[in-house]
Amino acid sequence: MARVVVIGGGLGGLAAAARLAKLGHAVTLLERSSRLGGVVRTAEHDDRAVGRFRWDAGPAAVTLPATLRDLFRKSGRPLERVLELAPLPTPRRHVFPDGTALDLPVGSRSGQRRAVEAALGSTAGAAWEAVVDDLAPTWESLRTRVLEVPFSGVRSLGPHGVRALAPGRSLRAFARRRLTDVRTRKLLEYPVLATGSDPADAPSFTAVRAYVERTFGIWTCAGGFGALVDALGQRLDERAVTVRLDAEAVAIRGDGAVTGVELRGGERLAADVVVSGVDVRTVARGILARPPWAMRRSVRTLRDASPSPLVHVGLADAADDLLHETVFHGDDDRESPTVVVRAPDDPSLAPAGYRAVSVIVHRNGGTGITADPLDVLARRGWDIRDRVVARVDGEATSYGPAWRGAVRGLGVARNHTAVRGLFMVGATAHPGPGVPEVLLGAAAVATEIGRA
């Protein structure tokens, strides 16, 4: 049995701690703040007259639900017993600059084709289906060579993988080459744009998200993603993980191999294994005295994605047919931003007759955004300002590391480090930001550490 200290109580740290405890290790999790979850947060507003509103201020929908199911199964009871993960059959309405609207279903190949054909015409529908079909081998390569294995850079890909992933081409170039209808290009680019990266800086294989969404669907947590953090906290409790809140790690001790962790205040915990779930820059620039070369290189190259301004509002008289997301795509020529209205269909989030809605503005290209998101939305033809009964201004937080060009990738740290016993998980470690990604990184680290 190893003495494991996990630093950070975000999803990466929580998932690693749950898995390692189930593998029989003695696990202590340190969280600097007074709550678990990290960027998985809930914004709240209690209005005396109207009632209580809650909004997901971090993740609000995920794909690859198998990553969550695997985490819960491999750490104790299955997910279905502790959390209601709900599929969103048609998660998004896309509204294009020319006024066309498309409600795009997921989880159904024929359903997608029919919807794209009906809204954008048969040529666009056939082209969209062909592009998404052709991404199946890309997904297979990513899954088997990048996501589900310990990854050590391009060498892990092998010549076949490099050919399949074509990392030298950008998502924008790929979209332009494969799709003539500018609106279907926007469908392909949106998932990258929504994470604060520029599609011109993302490699073409990020288009695989369209295949992943169509195949595995998009899911949300009933009651908001706070329920996921609660379920993981409960799981750590069941697995006898020692969870310490308000406990900031200030040093990882050991030279060449970890021996322990020092907390603010001077307390020292002995450890055979340390799993860091905090930003690699915090580790390399602060808590690890002599960071290895590969870690220093990540720190030099890593850039945060552009934060997206957002506001959470409680809305009266919200239209019943609002989907989980309505995306008002920007007009590239006029550098107008893409505005997203998120309106989960979950009665537990708002008083009866009201809807908890978030409005998020993603910049297109290089334009900065300073205007109020509700004003930006009004300029796109949907003015909700006089129906707002509650308002919480969200923090514009970066989603995580940004794509830095088709070849250079995300610049995240490897899970395995050159310091014996030190592993990295979370958004700034392989395979990068996003709930499924962070869970896959934690799974890879637990596999590598192995049974007690």
Ligand SMILES: Cc1cc2nc3c(=O)[nH]c(=O)nc-3n(C[C@H](O)[C@H](O)[C@H](O)COP(=O)(O)OP(=O)(O)OC[C@H]3O[C@@H](n4cnc5c(N)ncnc54)[C@H](O)[C@@H]3O)c2cc1C
């Ligand atoms: C606004 C936003 C929206 C998102 N939306 C989605 C979405 O819809 N779908 C999706 O799949 N993904 C989404 N993501 C991405 C996903 O939520 C994140 O990639 C993931 O939750 C990051 O988890 P983490 O464990 O890496 O980090 P964090 O959540 O950042 O957790 C790190 C934790 O470490 C703690 N910590 C830091 N330093 C120390 C220290 N020295 N000692 C002890 N503790 C420390 C922090 O307090 C924090 O709790 C979103 C992210 C953001 C920011």
